[in-house]
Amino acid sequence: MSDILLEVSDIRASAGDKEILKGVSLIIKKGEVHVLMGPNGAGKSTFANVIMAHPGYTVTKGSIFFEGADISRESADQRARRGIFMSFQQAVEIPGITLENFIRSSKAAVTGQNQPILKFRKQLYSYMDALDMKRAYAGRYLNVGFSGGEKKKSEILQMSALEPKLAILDETDSGLDVDAVKIVSEGVKRLLDGERSVLIITHHQRILQALAPDFVHVLVGGRILMDSGASLVEKIASEGYKWLSEEALV
Amino acid sequence: MQVKTNVLPAPTWRYIGVNYDTIEQLEKFRQGNIMAKCSDPAVKAIAPEKIAESDASANCGYMIDTAELSGTLRIEYFSDGGDLADYSIITAREGTDAMAVFTCGGDVHFHNGLTRIIAEKNSRLTLIKIHGFARSEQAVDSILANVGENAELNIISLELGGAHSLTNYQIELDGEASRAFIDSACLAKGREVMDISYRINHRGKNSVSSITCSGALKGQARKTFKGTLDFRKGSSGSKGSEIENVTLLDRGVVSRSVPIILCTEDDVEGSHAASAGRIDEDVLFYITSRGIPMEEARRLIVFSKIAPVVDKIPFEDLRDGVNIYLENYMCD
Numbered sequence: 001m002s003d004i005l006l007e008v009s010d011i012r013a014s015a016g017d018k019e020i021l022k023g024v025s026l027i028i029k030k031g032e033v034h035v036l037m038g039p040n041g042a043g044k045s046t047f048a049n050v051i052m053a054h055p056g057y058t059v060t061k062g063s064i065f066f067e068g069a070d071i072s073r074e075s076a077d078q079r080a081r082r083g084i085f086m087s088f089q090q091a092v093e094i095p096g097i098t099l100e101n102f103i104r105s106s107k108a109a110v111t112g113q114n115q116p117i118l119k120f121r122k123q124l125y126s127y128m129d130a131l132d133m134k135r136a137y138a139g140r141y142l143n144v145g146f147s148g149g150e151k152k153k154s155e156i157l158q159m160s161a162l163e164p165k166l167a168i169l170d171e172t173d174s175g176l177d178v179d180a181v182k183i184v185s186e187g188v189k190r191l192l193d194g195e196r197s198v199l200i201i202t203h204h205q206r207i208l209q210a211l212a213p214d215f216v217h218v219l220v221g222g223r224i225l226m227d228s229g230a231s232l233v234e235k236i237a238s239e240g241y242k243w244l245s246e247e248a249l250v
Numbered sequence: 251m252q253v254k255t256n257v258l259p260a261p262t263w264r265y266i267g268v269n270y271d272t273i274e275q276l277e278k279f280r281q282g283n284i285m286a287k288c289s290d291p292a293v294k295a296i297a298p299e300k301i302a303e304s305d306a307s308a309n310c311g312y313m314i315d316t317a318e319l320s321g322t323l324r325i326e327y328f329s330d331g332g333d334l335a336d337y338s339i340i341t342a343r344e345g346t347d348a349m350a351v352f353t354c355g356g357d358v359h360f361h362n363g364l365t366r367i368i369a370e371k372n373s374r375l376t377l378i379k380i381h382g383f384a385r386s387e388q389a390v391d392s393i394l395a396n397v398g399e400n401a402e403l404n405i406i407s408l409e410l411g412g413a414h415s416l417t418n419y420q421i422e423l424d425g426e427a428s429r430a431f432i433d434s435a436c437l438a439k440g441r442e443v444m445d446i447s448y449r450i451n452h453r454g455k456n457s458v459s460s461i462t463c464s465g466a467l468k469g470q471a472r473k474t475f476k477g478t479l480d481f482r483k484g485s486s487g488s489k490g491s492e493i494e495n496v497t498l499l500d501r502g503v504v505s506r507s508v509p510i511i512l513c514t515e516d517d518v519e520g521s522h523a524a525s526a527g528r529i530d531e532d533v534l535f536y537i538t539s540r541g542i543p544m545e546e547a548r549r550l551i552v553f554s555k556i557a558p559v560v561d562k563i564p565f566e567d568l569r570d571g572v573n574i575y576l577e578n579y580m581c582d
Contacts, residue, residue, distance in 0.1 A: 052539050055531065080541035092536045096554025105550070106540035141558075158540065 011062035022222035038219035083165030087155040185210035256447035282332015289324040308337035316348035342373035367395035382410035399425030407434035423457035435556035438471035452485035461492035468499035
């Protein structure tokens with residue numbers, strides 16, 4: 001059986017009339033940690049959203065396979081039930097639905113099994129404790145009144161509870177202090193069991209120091225200009241992206 | 251005979267159709283089985299002759315003195331085919347803190363409910379009203395309240411449909427530092443018509459009020475919300491706010507909002523906000539990205555609109571009843 005988890009082939013996608021992704025391909029195997037970097041506006045978040053089937057983007061070419069199945073035409077909920085998770089850069093607030101109830105409903109949806117309240121709560125609290133998140137947040141409305149850092153933790157909490165096969169983290173480390181980055185990194189590490197994979201979209205080195213990526217991809221202008229190992233992160237940190245664009249143009 | 255009700259305190263252009271609503275005034279009640287049930291034996295039913303003496307036209311009712319209550323009070327009015335007209339008088343005695351839950355349900359042609367509230371000095375009263383008729387042609391619910399010095403009145407209201415339902419709450423903040431908070435949610439579907447009128451008159455100094463109304467409309471339902479904060483002469487230092495938020499589930503619905511702030515006093519603060527719109531695509535995507543199917547996501551969003559009100563209902567069976575109503579609401 002193939003160990004390829006996600007296979008994105010020559011994806012072109014646009015928002016309205018504007019083409020953002022101009023032929024992106026990427027293969028993620030089971031157990032791998034991938035990093036997607038690139039300047040602002042390069043299309044990184046669009047790429048994440050396209051994998052997750054955001055209805056605001058139109059895929060005009062290419063295909064997406066997950067565990068050998070063509071999911072190109074599947075909706076977001078179908079993809080989530082296959083085991084894909086995306087941590088949002090801007091988590092939405094939903095007054096009226098508690099964090100606990102939302103995660104419980106989500107867990108029931110992805111597993112296809114009802115989640116007994118007490119058993120689920122015990123498990124949820126253990127994840128919250130590990131993320132240094134106050135248990136009282138479980139009873140609060142989803143992300144309402146949460147600080148920026150708490151929202152990021154809420155995303156990682158959801159990831160922990162849903163145990164996806166592939167987690168896409170869209171700038172989950174942005175706006176977090178050093179301690180919070182460490183806690184979030186530990187949360188992601190716990191997911192990695194050799195079978196599950198992570199795609200990290202980031203601008204920062206800190207989270208990568210903790211998670212040791214296998215591959216780094218650089219997206220510029222809607223195209224992946226370079227695939228490399230973890231050493232590329234340091235070069236980007238010291239020299240930015242300009243050299244890469246120039247090199248690609250030569 | 252048709253009579254005008256929910257009349258706007260400051261009329262606007264007639265063509266907008268919000269200046270008033272009309273209801274049918276009954277000459278005589280249709281007979282049927284009326285059930286009025288109260289959880290607290292200390293609460294006395296209002297004698298028919300007492301009702302006859304009052305201005306109210308009613309066929310059941312209770313007189314409630316919060317000093318005599320032993321816990322959260324629950325009163326259920328139910329009709330099995332007859333017209334239901336309930337009349338309740340609540341006196342929140344000085345220094346007491348009480349909660350009362352009223353439900354009205356069943357199968358009625360006509361419902362007319364009136365709750366008269368007197369909140370004495372330093373009292374606090376929370377009144378939860380749930381209206382969920384299996385069938386009703388015309389349902390009118392009114393509250394008339396006077397709130398005394400440093401007293402607080404919380405009204406939590408849930409309106410679950412009806413062919414033509416009208417809500418009319420009028421609160422007089424008479425005392426200094428008196429407070430009134432209305433938190434309501436409504437769901438309408440099909441061709442249901444809802445006319446909601448809340449009016450809070452600030453008379454005492456440093457009085458505080460807020461009105462929050464949220465809900466959802468589907469099918470060809472029509473809803474009019476009229477929220478009035480009236481800062482009268484002498485209400486200096488008072489503050490009031492009103493917010494309405496409605497989710498429009500279908501193109502055929504009509505949501506009209508008339509927030510009004512009247513002011514004859516300088517040193518006051520009043521604010522209002524209203525929004526009506528379809529379900530936010532980003533919220534839908536967020537929910538579905540967690541594996542929840544689209545229809546279930548829509549149900550969750552509608553539930554989220556009424557949940558802040560439902561969560562305040564202290565009885566599980568009533569909360570379950572609302573959830574069942576919501577399931578049916580989304581399936582219709």
